[in-house]
Amino acid sequence: MNTPSHDSTRRAFLQVAAASAVGASLSPRAFARRMAGSTPPPTLRWGIVGTGQIASSMASSIKAAQSADLAAVSSRRLESAQAFAERYGTAHAFDSWEEMANSDKVDALYVATPTSVREEICIAAARGGKHVLGEKPLASLASVDRILAACRENDVAFMDGTHFSHHPRTRELQARRDGWIGATTLVDSSCAFNLQDRSNIRYNTELEPMGAIGDAGWYNMRAAVECLPPGVKLESVSAVLRRDKETGAAMGGSGELRFEGGLRSTWTCGFDASPSSMHVHIEGADGQIEMPGFLFQDSDHSARLEVKRAGGEPTTHRIASGSPGSVLMFEDMAAAAADPSLRAGWANRTRRTQALLDAVWHVALAAEASGR
Missing domain, CATH: 3.40.50.720 (NAD(P)-binding Rossmann-like Domain)
Incomplete structure (x- = not known):
């Protein structure tokens, strides 16, 4: 997909590029x-x-x-x-x-x-x-x-x-990602489920203007923030959305974020998936990582990921936790x-996630307006 040319799209891109640069200042202490x-x-x-x-x-x-x-x-x-x-x-x-x-x-x-x-x-x-x-x-x-x-x-x-940002699996991934699979090249995420109830607030365009893009798509953007190396700068955005015929709400969408150095993040989200799909797939120079059900944990609060190095067999890693991510x-x-020194790390994650979300939303609206 090509990025539509549109003034609001350009402004959104400039904002997100600046927000991405801020990410370089994130400290490991943000996860203390x-x-x-x-x-x-x-x-x-x-x-x-x-x-x-x-x-x-x-x-x-x-x-x-x-x-x-x-x-x-x-x-x-x-x-x-x-x-x-x-x-x-x-x-x-x-x-x-x-x-x-x-x-x-x-x-x-x-x-x-x-x-x-x-x-x-x-x-x-x-x-x-x-x-x-x-x-x-x-x-x-x-x-x-x-x-x-x-x-x-x-x-x-x-x-x-x-929630998932607070589970120790996130820290484990960030600490060991490069050792497991080498330099990251792609983060692909899906966050889609089936929501048929049109009385649900998510279908109210006045209260939730971005619909599925804001609700489920937030997790796609956060997956990019957490799984890509910190500080990478955005270079281009492509996105499309689907409208619900009954309410006019954004029912789903998909797209691609391209970052400096050839890094990419592809994503899909929606309220019309059957079956549901909540998955993160990460590719690197030397292997791949899979995180099925990345928003959730098992009954003992642990969370899994699977590492497959090039030429090797997949290995499952279970990261223990005393509590689920929402409690943490x-x-x-x-x-x-x-401890005020911990605040900037969390604030920066919010900024980066929202900035990516704004960018894909404006690009998707521009694509819709142009009939693409």
Whole structure:
């Protein structure tokens, strides 16, 4: 596919190229997590904005995490907040996220709201002195930068809600990738599943403007950020999208990112896959790595990857973990709240992921407008 020529596409490309350059400053300390026997960071008292399915899932993760306490929840309807609070043993229920953000009952907010309203809440939380964990995607790279600026100005941490980045398999891959397969040449990812319910918020173009590209495609972009060498600069983007006939929402898409040195990342995402596919395939000069079900872990919280060196037999590596990635995310957030030196690494990952997402979205829109 060729990259369409379009002013908004060009602006998006320039933004993502700059964001990619920032990635070179990522430090291994961004993945620091307390080791066994070390002193845990102070406990964060969490407030959840929203009472939907993802909020319920993350409530369980907060309760399972060390250095985390589920202290409050807010909903537009007080009855919903009270029911949620009773279900999860939460002390405080609010019918106003503003009131919760400014209360002394919480230290951090998990923002589980639609994308279209997420920035306002994240910024208000930061200005209220609260650490912020925002669901993904964000509205745009500019939105991310406004949120991060508010967090820096108020000396609070920010993190996006991408679980697999926190599992030790990610660190293991990054530490051993070159030794296993040599210089990386390709990251191919799929994140596609079957979602038929048109009443689902993901099909609401006002609340979730990017549809499947923003929802599932976020994971494709994060796979590129985590699996490619840090700091590589983007050179070109190609992307197409598919629309749902009933709602007009972006139902799926695919494309290619080309980086300096000949590195590529190909991707596909969607709400119309049967069967579901969530897979990362990495090629290098001397072999390949497969990560089936890359968003998930096994029942014992371990996660697998398969390495096949050129001319050799595949070898399965199982990376152990005491907790799933969603629980480790809240533990990492407590560490970043306590140690400001850990914050830039997570912020940079959010910027790079969102920048890639913005680029493919604008290119896909331009391709759609031109009839390609």
